[in-house]
Amino acid sequence: MTQPLRIALAGLGTVGGGVIRLLDENGALIARRAGRPIEIVAVSARDRNKDRGVDISRFAWVDDTTALASRDVDVVVELVGGSDGPALTLARSALAAGKGFVTANKAMIAHHGLELAEAAEKAGAALKFEAAVAGGIPVIKGLREGAAANEISRVYGILNGTCNFILSKMEAEGRDFAEVLAEAQALGYAEADPTFDIDGIDAAHKLSILASIAFGTQPAFADVAASGIRHVLAADIAEAAALGYRVRLLGVADHGAGGLFQRVHPHLVPISHPLAHVTGATNAVVAEGNYVGRLLFQGAGAGDGPTASAVVADLIDIARGEFGPAFAMPSSALLAQGAADSGERRGRNYVRFAVADKVGVLAEIAAAMRDAGVSIESLIQRGASGDGSVLVAIVTHEAPERAVAQALERLRGSQSLTGQPLWMHILE
Template identity: 80%
Template structure:
């Protein structure tokens, strides 16, 4: 049997410790599948004394994370996180020294993936990142390899477990966003500062990676339109259910003649769509190929076991000698598509207004919609709240997004509105 694959591991948090545990628990199986042993030889983290539930005394300890690139290892695994800083410095150093690199760092890939892919190709070494999107779900491998013969028409998915936990909890219990967010933080599903998750940035990082793999385009995180779930009310959840929909934070990308469309935004999802049935912290991705049809990838999107499993799957590929372009084709073949004009996109929309409960409000809203060229399919007003406001929910016929924006602009500053209106596409 070939010599063991020697691994240097940066980061000993939940996932890093999980990698060590999985390698130990499934050592014999992993060795059979990889064709040789996979052994951690060096580690680096911020605190050497912390009890992580695994024995790290047998590994060489490196205080300077970036120096892991220089130890006697064949591959470096980065689980530190962050778009820049030590993670990026370690990636550059590792690839620059001609060593394989494995990461779960979606932020770094979204911002610097093209640079790192060029470095990996120049050095002739693997750059792998299965764990960067959707935890233990093999969606990267599925798109890069399993669907390689297909032209992908679109990719869409639930890419953040924290948001999906909050929305499905609101749906099941009729509670408002702030209340459920506090519970999610108490349970450890949400960070003390949850902005990265609930404002859609985490999902946007992942979407930019999926879009590149799906369409053969350069990663373009800066072109992702992002809106999170802070504005969702229990009333929105109830109205969506009454209309036959469920609200989910959807990452969606399509490539057309007008450019690359990428968006993360809450949407109304029809109850017969597979993404409508994804609850809790589960992630799911739907891709549509021109010959393979609809593909659904679903499973645990985070956690030590699932994410560590994805990291080790990459290590097994490297141990077997399996490589290939990080983004499914050489960097020189990746297209620079440019962002699509979202205003030209047509669809049906849900709009919600909190309004003063008085005569003439509905007529004012209807007039703004009419003047913008938006046809109303249904309009519902729910009874007054204790503060004197009422909820008005509208579903439109098909219209361009630019018309929706124009209608909302006509209502800007109206004394009839209480707070900002909320609008969501209806997923087709």
């Protein structure tokens, strides 16, 4: 009989429980596809007695999560989370021991992926993290294997389901951010502390991983310029709709002679673009290859089922002996490319101001744009709100980003502005 692939599982939360249920329910099918059974033999979590809805009494219990690396197993699965701490210790120990390592931990891969890839190659062990980006969507496998013959010019998409749920809910119901965020928290779509999601950090982790695989560059999370959606108003979404756009938080990466460009930022997406129709907690990633053209990966980006599916797909690959360099090429071949200067990037922009309801404000804004060399395509002013301020939204003609930044700097400290301007790029 073919020997089973023996698994040690760290973390028995939503995804860990999902992995156990998936292996229980689809075990026979998985064994046929993998060519051998996949069996969990040891587990570890914070609370041994917590009811998780699955039977864990059949597995050996290990109190110290980091000790799983010393068990007699073939693969360690890490679902603890965190960029450092026990997760990183476990990863280093498992790979040093020559054991395969599977994780859904995007923060750890974004921060320490290069180090772990080097350790895996040195030990001849598998390092796989399909579940770290976009849940159950096989985007890493698609880029690393399916599009391996292509030069990828750009990768971008909706990488955070919480933000997409909030924005599409605001769009559908005309409600403001704070109210919809509270609903998302009540429904379990957002954490009690939603900072990582709504400020773009979660999406930045994922983008840095995708960029490395797409472009053959070293992971460079520190170079991702990230901003989130907490300052987007229902009025911005309504204005975008009137202009033929929808607001989406996008991660965008490309590279060239000027370096590696990575940014997470709310964008106006044309209604004709597929990403404009991605609603709810769904993720979607677009990759543009020189031979394959535009690829769109779309599906559930989180949850116990989709994420567990990605974890077990990695285990099936390892059971088959199908694994190679974690970032699609040997770590020594990954380019150490510096961050690109975004100042000369050209595009159209949406800029919204909250201003005092008085004469001369529009002229002041127009003058700041003119003096910075930014041409205004359209300008919309809405009536006064309860606090007496007026919303003014402009769409620029194509301009270098440095010029738009200079215009906003000219307006900094103006007595006419009653709030911080919101700048969103328009996806072309």
